[in-house]
Amino acid sequence: MADEAPKFFSLTEAESLRTQLEPLLLEAIEARRKIDKVDEQLEGLAERIQQSGGMLVPYEHATKWRREHDHLATAIENAVERIHATGCVVKDIEIGLLDFPSRIDGQEVFLCWRLGEDRIRFYHRMDEGFAGRKPIDPRDAGHESPIQ
Numbered sequence: 001m002a003d004e005a006p007k008f009f010s011l012t013e014a015e016s017l018r019t020q021l022e023p024l025l026l027e028a029i030e031a032r033r034k035i036d037k038v039d040e041q042l043e044g045l046a047e048r049i050q051q052s053g054g055m056l057v058p059y060e061h062a063t064k065w066r067r068e069h070d071h072l073a074t075a076i077e078n079a080v081e082r083i084h085a086t087g088c089v090v091k092d093i094e095i096g097l098l099d100f101p102s103r104i105d106g107q108e109v110f111l112c113w114r115l116g117e118d119r120i121r122f123y124h125r126m127d128e129g130f131a132g133r134k135p136i137d138p139r140d141a142g143h144e145s146p147i148q
Contacts, residue, residue, distance in 0.1 A: 006101055007087035011136065014088075014100035014111045015120050021083050025096050025115060028079035032093055035072040041065045097130060104136075111136070 009017065042065050080090050083098070089110070091097040096115025103109065104123060112133050113120045122133040 008108075009087065009100040009102050009111065011102070011111060011120060014102065014113075017086055017088060017100070018098065018113055018120060021086065021088060021098065022115070024079045024083055025090070025098065028076050028083075028090075028093055029096055029115070031072045031075040031079070035069060035076070038065055038069045038072060042069065091130070
C-alpha cells in the first residue's frame with residue numbers, strides 16, 4: 001500500500017465519507033474513554049499491590065482489567081485502521097479530529113473536520129495543523145473533483 005498514490009478528496013466526497021466515518025470515530029472515542037477508566041483501575045491495583053509488599057495480589061482482578069484493556073485497545077486500533085483505509089487521516093482521537101487529503105488551487109492540503117462541527121468548513125496545508133485552519137471558500141464547495 002505504501003506504493004499507492006495518495007487519494008485526494010473533493011469537498012463533496014470528503015463530506016459524504018465523513019458522515020460514514022463519524023460512527024467509527026465515536027466508537028474509537030468511547031473505547032478511549034473507557035480505556036482511561038480501566039487504566040485507572042490497573043494503576044490503583046498496582047498501587048495496592050505495592051503497598052502490601054506484593055503479598056496480596058488479586059490475580060482475578062488484574063486479569064479482568066488487563067483483558068478489558070486489551071479488548072478496548074484492539075477496538076480503538078480497528079476503528080482507526082478502518083478510517084485510515086479510506087484515505088482519511090485520524091489526527092487526534094481525543095477530540096475527534098479527521099483530515100481528508102485534497103487540493104486547493106493546485107496545492108495539497110487537508111480538509112479538516114472536528115467532531116461536533118456540522119460539516120467540513122476548514123482546510124490547512126499539509127505542514128500545518130489544527131491551529132492553521134482556514135475557512136474553505138464557498139466557491140469551492142460545489143466541486144466534484146479535488147478542489148483546484
